[in-house]
Amino acid sequence: MSSPPRAMPVNQLIRVNILRVAFVLTLPLTICAVSPWSGPLREIMDVVGIGLVVAAVLGRFWSILYIGGHKNVTVMQDGPYSICRHPLYLFSTIGVLGFGLMLGSVVMTLLLGGLTLAVLSITARKEEAFLRGKFGLTYDAYAVRVPMIVPRLSGFKTEATLTISVPHLRHNLMDALVFLTFIPLARLLEHVQAVKVLPGFPIW
Structure with missing residues (x-):
């Protein structure tokens, strides 16, 4: 009997394109949404939003320090990968939340x-189908102990030394810096709403 086909690594370009399409679909709502908040509360939302975007950049950078060069080669379980199995996705979500607050x-x-x-x-679930097929019980035990995306900070651990892949670090740094464009983009949208180029409506 022939063995069943093995799961293949996820094509990350598909994920990126889906997120791009989702962004384009929500763009009209984003452009026309007017903040109903004002004063100190609005300023606090803005500051917290910027803080989350910066945290997303630093978090993604931190994550690639550990996973760069090791992805699909070993089950990384240290640093950010000790608090959740997909920290890059965690910090990406945090960055988008920051944009919403801005x-x-x-x-x-x-x-x-x-x-x-x-x-x-x-x-993440599709990725884990491949990882479970490749690493078997090792990944199963890791998945039982560490949550998928929502972190468990009490589980943090790390080795004293770390091997870093400079090419992966450089590539991810550029990806992470994309999140910083959320800050001028939010300012641009705020300006568009202020000059009333397009009809706007409040969204709480």
């Missing part, structure tokens, strides 16, 4: 963050 809308924050988390969760 827009000044709780609804947009939950919508954009929830949509991102849903797409990345589906991708």
Whole structure:
């Protein structure tokens, strides 16, 4: 009898394209949404949003320090990978939540963050089908101990030394810096709403 076909690594380009399409579909709502909040509360939302975007960049950078050069080669279980199995997806979601807060809308924050988390969760499950097939009981034990995306900080551990892949680090740094474009983009959208180029409506 022939053996069943082995699961293949997930094509990450598909994930990226799905997120791009989702962003384009929500763009009209994002452009026309006017923040109903003002004063100190609006400023706090903005500051927290910027903080989350910066945390996303640093978190993705931190994650690639560990996984760069080791992806699909070994089951990484240290550093950010000791608190959740997909920290890159965790920090990506955090960055999108920050963008929503900078827009000044709780609804947009939950919508954009929830949509991102849903797409990345589906991708994570597909990735894990491959990882379970390749690493077997080792990955099963890891999955039992460490949550998928929502982190468990009490599980943090790391070795004293770390082998870093500079090419992977450089590539991910560019990917992570893309999240910083959320800050000027939010400012641009705020300006568009202020000059009333397009009809706007409040979204809480």
